[in-house]
Amino acid sequence: MALSTPTAVVLELMTMGQQSAAHLRELLMAASPPMAAEHGQALTAEILRCCDRVIAAISKGATGAGKKRKVADRGAATCPSDLPLMSSKRRARGTAAHRVLETGTAADGFEWRKYGQKDINGSKHPRFYYRCAYSGEGCGATRRVQQSRDEPAAFVISYYGEHTCADACQQGARSAMPPAVVDSALNAWGGAVGVDSNGGSRGQWSSSSSSEGSSPVLEFLEGGLGVGWESVVNYLG
């Protein structure tokens, strides 16, 4: 990628700014005047964070823009003999058992693939449906993400099912919170997910930043059937 596009230029400049900020931090630490270093560190950390987010947003916007699809003529039969469908097309209401409140990134350590999107009645934002990228190996975990109605910066993430893909997907989950969530749509709105959507070649963590996970808060809800859990991710800076 050359610097032919404005996006590329912005990316390049932000990267330079990021490096400069990192350098500045080094200098401040080396100089070590107690108070100044402390404040300086906070500032540089802030700058780095901003750069990081802009870069993430830009790069995702550049690669993920302009996907369209024409009408699919599906009424006629393409496959007469139906394949075995999923048992239930619609989940029972109120199956969410847990709710997780967290700020920072949506990285939950698993790799998800989007399989649907739906406008939900009563909510002005669509809901996104993901399933484990290893569902083909029998993993039945699913996840749905919806932007909070009241709080645009918050996202409600509901998890259903369990990850049974022993090796592949759970490895990521075991090691704290690596960046692994595929959420191009989130970026379009909140623009805070600093992870690669791992397009093309599969199974590549963008091992960029394990950015300090701002302490997730877990909140358990009563009354569910215990089938899944829910999390609210806040993308406020």
Place this chain on the structure above:
DNA sequence: AGTATTTGACCATG
């Protein structure tokens, strides 16, 4: 060329 994402349609559930 292969894979991930998009998006309208289908269909089960309430």
Place this chain on the structure above:
DNA sequence: CATGGTCAAATACT
């Protein structure tokens, strides 16, 4: 009947 969850062809990206 309305709503929401999933499917799958078409499309876009690497």
